[in-house]
Amino acid sequence: MRILLVEPYYAGSHKAWADGYAQHSAHDVDVITHEARFWRWRMQGSALTLAEELREIDGDFDAVIASDMLDLAAFLGHTRRRLGSIPAVLYMHENQLSYPLSEALAEDLTYAAINWRSMAAADAIWFNSEFHRTDLAGNLPEFLGRFPDRRHNELAAAVLHRSSVFPVGVDLSRLSGDPIRGTRPLILWNHRWEHDKAPGVFLDALDVLVERGLDFSVALAGENFRQHPAEFSAARERLGDRVVRFGYASAGEYTDLLQRSSIIVSTALHEFFGISLTEAVYAGAFPVLPDRLVYPERIPSEFHDSCLYDTNEGLVERMAWAIEHPQDADEVARALRSTMAEFDWSKVAPSYDAAIESLRR
Numbered sequence: 001m002r003i004l005l006v007e008p009y010y011a012g013s014h015k016a017w018a019d020g021y022a023q024h025s026a027h028d029v030d031v032i033t034h035e036a037r038f039w040r041w042r043m044q045g046s047a048l049t050l051a052e053e054l055r056e057i058d059g060d061f062d063a064v065i066a067s068d069m070l071d072l073a074a075f076l077g078h079t080r081r082r083l084g085s086i087p088a089v090l091y092m093h094e095n096q097l098s099y100p101l102s103e104a105l106a107e108d109l110t111y112a113a114i115n116w117r118s119m120a121a122a123d124a125i126w127f128n129s130e131f132h133r134t135d136l137a138g139n140l141p142e143f144l145g146r147f148p149d150r151r152h153n154e155l156a157a158a159v160l161h162r163s164s165v166f167p168v169g170v171d172l173s174r175l176s177g178d179p180i181r182g183t184r185p186l187i188l189w190n191h192r193w194e195h196d197k198a199p200g201v202f203l204d205a206l207d208v209l210v211e212r213g214l215d216f217s218v219a220l221a222g223e224n225f226r227q228h229p230a231e232f233s234a235a236r237e238r239l240g241d242r243v244v245r246f247g248y249a250s251a252g253e254y255t256d257l258l259q260r261s262s263i264i265v266s267t268a269l270h271e272f273f274g275i276s277l278t279e280a281v282y283a284g285a286f287p288v289l290p291d292r293l294v295y296p297e298r299i300p301s302e303f304h305d306s307c308l309y310d311t312n313e314g315l316v317e318r319m320a321w322a323i324e325h326p327q328d329a330d331e332v333a334r335a336l337r338s339t340m341a342e343f344d345w346s347k348v349a350p351s352y353d354a355a356i357e358s359l360r361r
Helices: 012-024 039-054 072-078 110-121 130-144 153-161 199-211 230-242 251-260 275-283 301-307 312-324 326-341 345-360
Strands: 002-010 028-035 063-067 088-092 124-127 163-165 186-189 217-220 243-246 263-265 286-290
Touching: 002 012, 002 039, 012 028, 012 063, 012 345, 028 039, 039 072, 039 110, 063 072, 063 345, 072 088, 072 110, 088 110, 088 130, 088 345, 110 130, 110 153, 124 130, 124 345, 130 153, 130 163, 153 163, 186 199, 186 251, 199 230, 199 312, 217 230, 230 243, 251 275, 263 275, 263 312, 275 286, 275 326, 286 301, 286 312, 286 326, 301 326, 312 326
Parallel strands: 002 028, 002 063, 063 088, 088 124, 124 163, 186 217, 186 263, 217 243, 263 286
Antiparallel strands: none
C-alpha cells in the first residue's frame, strides 16, 4: 500500500509522529508538511496549500492519514479529483474543544469547529489515549449546543463510533542503555515552557526542596517559544549551579539528559499522551505526575500512590521521597519500563498498518 500522511504543523511531537510512522511502517508512506508556525493559519489555510503541493507528487495513494491540525474536510474537497474515495484517517494529537486557553486569548470556536468537521469527514478517528477520546466525547455536546440551529447532534454518536485509540509511537531504541547516575539526583523538566504545562508550580516546588536542604540538580529542557520566559530565568538565578541544563537540547544532548535523569516531573494542565514522560521513564527516571489527565491511564494502578499527586504538597513530598530514597525510586522506575516499552514504534506501527489495511478492504 501507499499511504499519504499530511501534517501541517511539522515540529515536536507532530514531527516525531509523522517521521516515525513513515520510517517504521511496512507500507510506503509519503509525508507532506508545512513549517510549525502560525498554528491558527495552519488550521485554516493548510488544506488548500497542501492540496496544491500534492499536485507535485506522482502516482496514486491507497489511504490518507492526517493530523488534527488539518482541516480534513476541506483537504478532501480540494483533492477529490486526485484522491477519490480512498479511506481517510484523522489522528487526534489534541483537540481544540478542550484546549486550555491562556488568559490573554479570547475564546474562538473556529478551530474547534475545524476539528469537528474533520472528524465528521473521516472514515476513522484515532485518539492517542482513552482519556483523550473520553474527554472529547464529554465536551462535544456542550460545544455543538452553542450553535443556533441544525447543531449536528444527530451525527455525534456515529462519529464517535468510528473512533479508536492508537497511541503515538515513540523511538525508544536509542534509550536501551542503563541509566547513568551522578552524585546528585537529577530532576528533569522536559515539557514546553507554556502555560498549559504550569511550569510555575514545578519551579515553586523546587524552591521548597531547596529550603528543606535537599541535594539535587535540575535540567530545564523542553521547547520554549517565548523570547523572555521570566519565571524560568528567575528560577535559574535562584537555583544557581543546581541547573545543569537550561533551554532546548539537541537530540544527542536530550538522549544524554534522559539517561542521566533520576526524576521526571509533570505539573501539566493539558496532556493527552505524554511522549516526554514515556521517554524519561523508559530511560530509568521515577515519575512524579498529577493525578489527572492521561497520567492515571499511563501509570499502572499499583503505582498510583507512589507516583501520582493531587495537591502541590503532594508534589513536593513525592519529589522529596525520590531524592531521599534513590534505590526505592529506581526500583519503581524499573518496574514501569515494560509499560512504556509498549509504545515503541516497533509495536505501534504494525497496529497502524493493520488498521489502515482493514479500512482499505
